[in-house]
Every structure is written in structure tokens, then in C-alpha cells.
Amino acid sequence: MKESKKLKIKSLLAASVLLTGLSTSAMAQIGEQRQNLSVGFNAGANINSVSFTPRIKQNSMTGITGGLTARYISEKYFAMICGVQVELNFSQRGWDELFETLDENNQTVKDPSRSYTRNMTYVDIPFLAHLAFGKDRGVQFFVNAGPQISFLIGESEDINVDMNNLTNTQKEIYDHKIPNKFDYGIAAGGGLELRTRKAGNFLVEGRYYFALSDFVSTTKKDYFSRAAHGTITVKLTYLFDLKK
Structure with missing residues (x-):
């Protein structure tokens, strides 16, 4: 069972890396050159849950996210604008x-x-293929997708239960530090961008992050066989052009 899960996770990660690579390859094809470098910042909200096996029932948990964004547009290939995007974000995750x-x-x-409630603060670094359709000035529709790596930099617990009357599942996770600080997975989403000549570029995006790694040990001898994040993010981004 776990062998099949690991194979599926590796396949998903490989597909994500391939998607980013194909986008970069597409930018290398003959097309109308753009050479547009933009930088800026982003901010938004996370709706987070954790996929546990055995299951832990959860409420929706919200947190904030925000950081820096850099994007490079290489060319317009037919109707599609091709580029790559990287971000450095602080992100609140966890479960309730x-x-x-x-x-x-x-x-x-x-x-x-x-x-x-378990609060977990990460530094997220997504590496995204950026594909857009629309006018150079005006509204564009875009899709971002690619791998993401994250590092846990802080955690805390808010416990209001009888610690002498816990279930086996609760005993495995309550009052224990998260052992795996490194997290990786696939991020994908889409949105709209308003491109202006002088005021910069304004983006609104919805994105989903699917973790391929577990933040606790999930070997055959361990209690959990799955403990991974799933995060819906809604964010606003502002970019200004450094090179056109």
C-alpha cells in the first residue's frame, strides 16, 4: 500500500517538473520575443487542511500568506504568452x-x-510555469503551475482537552514537535491580470497546493501512513516592469 503511494507521489512530482520544463522549452521556440522582467509583492489568505491517515476530522483553518514575486516573460508563442515565475513567501498552515x-x-x-489547533509557519518557494492569454495592455487570463518547496520555521499548539483521556491518534500528534521540516509538492492555479502602461500590473489568483511529502514519519512501523498539507490560496499580486 505504501509502496503504491510513494510511486504515485513520485509520478506527480515528475509530472510537475516536466510541466515547468515544457514551458521553458516552449519559450525557447521561435516566437515573438518579449523579454519582460517584473518584480513585486503578493499577499493573501490560506484555507488549509491536512490529509491524515488514520483520519482526523477538521474544521477549515485560515491563515495569511505573503512575500515577493519575480516573473520573466520570454515570448508570445502564437496566442500564448510564456514565462516563468518564482516566489518567496511566508505562509501560515496547520489544522484545527x-x-x-x-x-x-x-x-x-x-x-x-x-x-x-496546530499552527505551522512555512517559507514557501514555488517555481512556476506562467502561461497567459490576452492583450499586452489590458486584461489577461493566466495559469501558473509547477513544483514548490517549503521549510517549516515555526510551530505552536493551542490545546484545550483532557490530556489524560486522549485517543491513540491524538497521543501520536499532541505535544510532539513536527519532525520533518522540509515540505514539497505541486502548486497550480489561475487568475486574471490587469496590465497598465504606467501603474504596473495587478493580479488576482486562486491557487491550490498539494503536498507530496509528509511532515511526520510514515514508514511501515509508524502510526500514520499519511500526514500532508492541502492548501487553497487566494492572493493579490502587484508587479512592476524592470525590463520590457
Whole structure:
């Protein structure tokens, strides 16, 4: 089972790297040269959850993200504008466990008397193929996709439960430091860009990050066989051109 999972993860990572490589190759083909270098900053919000096996029920957890963006547009190949983009972001992730109880009607409801939240702060570095369609000045539709690496730089827990009455799953994760600080996966998304002549470029984007790595040990002898992030990000980016 775990052998199959690792093979699938390696295949997804290879596909992501191939996508970025194909974009770079496409830029090397004959096309209308652009030579456009832009830099700027981005900021937005994360909606994060963690895929655990065995499962841990969770509420949606929000956090902030933001950092620096650099993008290089090489050429316009037919109707497609080709480029590459790299970012350096600080990103809040983690999970918020869902506790349930029975009400007076014997219905399952959220239990407000118990809570557990794990806050995890990462430095994210996505390497993205940037493909866009539209006018040089005006509105463009774009797609970004490629591999991402991350480094855990901070973590904290907010625990409001009886530590003497934990489940086996909770005992494995509560009050334990995250052992794997390095995270990697695939990021992909799309959005709209407004390109102006003098004021710069304004982008709004929705993106999903799928982690291929686990932040706890998941060997055959370990309790968890999967512990990986899944993050939806909505962000705004401002870029100004250094070279046109």
C-alpha cells in the first residue's frame, strides 16, 4: 500500500517538473520575443487542511500568506504568452481539529468545550510555469503551475482537552514537535491580470497546493501512513516592469 503511494507521489512530482520544463522549452521556440522582467509583492489568505491517515476530522483553518514575486516573460508563442515565475513567501498552515458530541436529540454536533489547533509557519518557494492569454495592455487570463518547496520555521499548539483521556491518534500528534521540516509538492492555479502602461500590473489568483511529502514519519512501523498539507490560496499580486 505504501509502496503504491510513494510511486504515485513520485509520478506527480515528475509530472510537475516536466510541466515547468515544457514551458521553458516552449519559450525557447521561435516566437515573438518579449523579454519582460517584473518584480513585486503578493499577499493573501490560506484555507488549509491536512490529509491524515488514520483520519482526523477538521474544521477549515485560515491563515495569511505573503512575500515577493519575480516573473520573466520570454515570448508570445502564437496566442500564448510564456514565462516563468518564482516566489518567496511566508505562509501560515496547520489544522484545527473538529470535536463532536451528542445533543439532547441524540444528534452529532460540534463540541465547543474542546479544541486543538496546530499552527505551522512555512517559507514557501514555488517555481512556476506562467502561461497567459490576452492583450499586452489590458486584461489577461493566466495559469501558473509547477513544483514548490517549503521549510517549516515555526510551530505552536493551542490545546484545550483532557490530556489524560486522549485517543491513540491524538497521543501520536499532541505535544510532539513536527519532525520533518522540509515540505514539497505541486502548486497550480489561475487568475486574471490587469496590465497598465504606467501603474504596473495587478493580479488576482486562486491557487491550490498539494503536498507530496509528509511532515511526520510514515514508514511501515509508524502510526500514520499519511500526514500532508492541502492548501487553497487566494492572493493579490502587484508587479512592476524592470525590463520590457
